[in-house]
Amino acid sequence: MLIGHLSDMHITTGPLAGAPAKLFHDALIRVQALDPQPACIVITGDLADHGDPDExxxxxxxxxxxxxxxxxxxxxxxxxEHMARAFARTEYVRAAEAEPHRLYYRVDYDGLRILFCDSSVAGRSFGRLGRTQLEWIDDELGTASEASVVLAMHHHPVRSGIAGMDNSMLADATELEAVLARHRPLSRILIGHLHRPLTTMFAGSVVTSAPSTYRQSFLGLDPTRCGAYVEEPPGFLLHDFGHRPALTHVVPVRSGPPLGRFGRPTSPR
Known part of the structure; x- marks a missing residue:
């Protein structure tokens, strides 16, 4: 099973609306052009820039x-709230039964359970899941049976080393780690927020962040400096859960013509 993992579109309105919207559109076209196609597209947050209804x-x-x-x-x-209202007639989001003002939910595919988590805190840049959502995660992991499990959220639960980013990570990462420690490792933890690809480990599971479809953060590893955005190519991730262990590819949105062929075709899995 393939999953297209996009993040941080920062859709806005007004004079600056064109670039993020077009780049998001280009990324969606690129995902759908993949062969074979992914089973779904996962967007790990910051779809909008200000959270306004028009966005x-x-x-x-x-x-x-x-x-x-x-x-x-x-x-x-x-x-x-604005996101839920805008997408009320779609399957893009779903309100939590225990906390209707928050958007966390489960989607099951064949052999794969995806837990979509809401780490947003109104008006703040850091993230927090909260006790009720952590209990929900614990319950969902406990009933996953033999299915592989993926957890998707916006904020990073472990330090990235990128200047300006680690002061806005997941505030209750320690509590999440305690929950995950009670269960077998996840197939992946999918995150956004960092605006560049990064792979690390957390609670025995692989964490991977998607690049932004809009603009990338500077790879600034000096903690005494401020963060910055740079003009690097937009992209997304393609996760292949048909492999054991799972594979993750970084895919640039813009693809040039083929330059030649190599190797021999292999038999389908």
Missing amino acids: YRLAATVLHGVDLPVHIVPGNHDNA
């Missing part, structure tokens, strides 16, 4: 016509 209406326009299932979690730039 979600524009995002809905960009998403219109996408043939694949799309699942979204909120980021620190999002507004969960």
Whole structure:
């Protein structure tokens, strides 16, 4: 099973609306052109730049016509209430039964359970899951049986080393780690927020962040300096859960023509 993992579109309105919307559109076209196609598209937050209703209406326009299932979690730039209202007639988001003002939910695919978590905190840049959502995660992991489990959220639970980013990570990462320690390792923890690809480990599971479809953060590893954005190519991740262990590919949105062939075809898995 393939999953297209996109993040940090920062859709906005007004004079600066064109670039993030077009780049998001280009990324969606690229995902759908993959062969074979992913089973779904996962968006790990910051779909909007300010969380305004008009931004979600524009995002809905960009998403219109996408043939694949799309699942979204909120980021620190999002507004969960506005997002839920804008996508009420879609399957993009779902309100939590225990906390209707928050957007966390489960989606099951064949042999794969995906837990979509809401780490957003209104008006703050850091993330927090909270006790109720952590209990929900614990329950969902306990009933996963033989299915592989993926957890998707916006904020990073472990330090990235990137200047300006680690003061806005997941505040209750220690509590999440305690929950995950009671269960077998996850197949992946999918995150956004960092605006560049990064792979690390947390609670015995692989954590991987998607690049932004809009703009990338500077790889600044000096903690005494401020963070910055740089003009690097936008992209997304493609996760292949048909392999054991799972594989993750970084995919640039813009693809050039083939330059030649190599190797021999292999038999289908």
